Amino acid sequence: MEPLNDTLDAACLQVFGKISAAVSHDLKNVLAIVNENAGLLDDLALRAAKGGEIPLDRLNVATSRMLKQVKRGDAVLKNLNRFAHTTDAPLLQGNVAETVALMVDLAGRQAAMRETVLTVAPDAAMISTCLVYLESFVYLLLRHALEVLPRKESVEIAVAAEGETVCIRLVNPAGLPLIQDDVFPGAQEKALMERLKIDLQALPGTVALRLPASLA
């Protein structure tokens, strides 16, 4: 990767830190559930060793819970791995909606804490840009919107190709503000916007980001 300037570096580090904290929390919960179910199987085995009966339904529930958590942990790690690999090259091509959906997944824990639903509509629009900066900006925007919106709200995200640019639009159906404009964008977000040539327009209930489809 090309050398980062201090502000961009700090922004990306902050995003990596926040995502690592959320992912490690998720994985701790996954391990805790697997641990309890393994413990339950151990309890049942001890009971059987003393001549007690093993209830099959309890065995089935325990194993299905463990399999469910393995799938959950795998999904969390796949997302983290995808995000980590966007630092592989200074410019990468990617599907915009899938990139935004990845950041929505990675912000999932915060959304769950705020009981807020984030949805991304699939779209074929592609982008060639510094993906790690775009992901970092989208993540910071999502985290900010989750703080600004009241609990139990929703944000619908749509992507569209507009000639030489790509538009990412966030909409709250109730028309509530998604950003607090004296806070967002801050210095880090402004540095990311400048690097990615993002034009941000905010109206109550809507935030639209327009950026070049090809940064090269």
Place this chain on the structure above:
Amino acid sequence: MDERVLLIDDEQDFMDVLAERMRDRGMRVSTTTSAVEALDKADEENFDAIILDLMMPEMNGLEALTRLREKNPDLQIILLTGHATVEKGIEAMKLGALDFLEKPIDIQALNAKIKEAKAHKMLLVEKRTEEAIKNIIGCKGW
């Protein structure tokens, strides 16, 4: 054992299986995924120990800890979390938590902590009873 325990955690699968294992060990366990509902349950029932998650949607664990202790300072609350940091642990202890444990937890260690909570609570109750008796004797001048 017969300890009365309230488990509060937004991870339903975790709470269900932990409660199942605790019941197998003779404890009476109530569960809820909601910190708000937990406040009501703590009013309705007398628990020897409350096991509380740190991060929950409606109210975070530290706020729930504060509100539970405001309602009843004798409540013995153990924070159990996948989001442990030294700062949060210190904050929880300052707010009156009995302990701050990290997931995944060893059930023997948790059982020991619950027994400690029950013993601690009994001591507090005995102390209050003794004080009440002293007050009555003092007032009546017997």
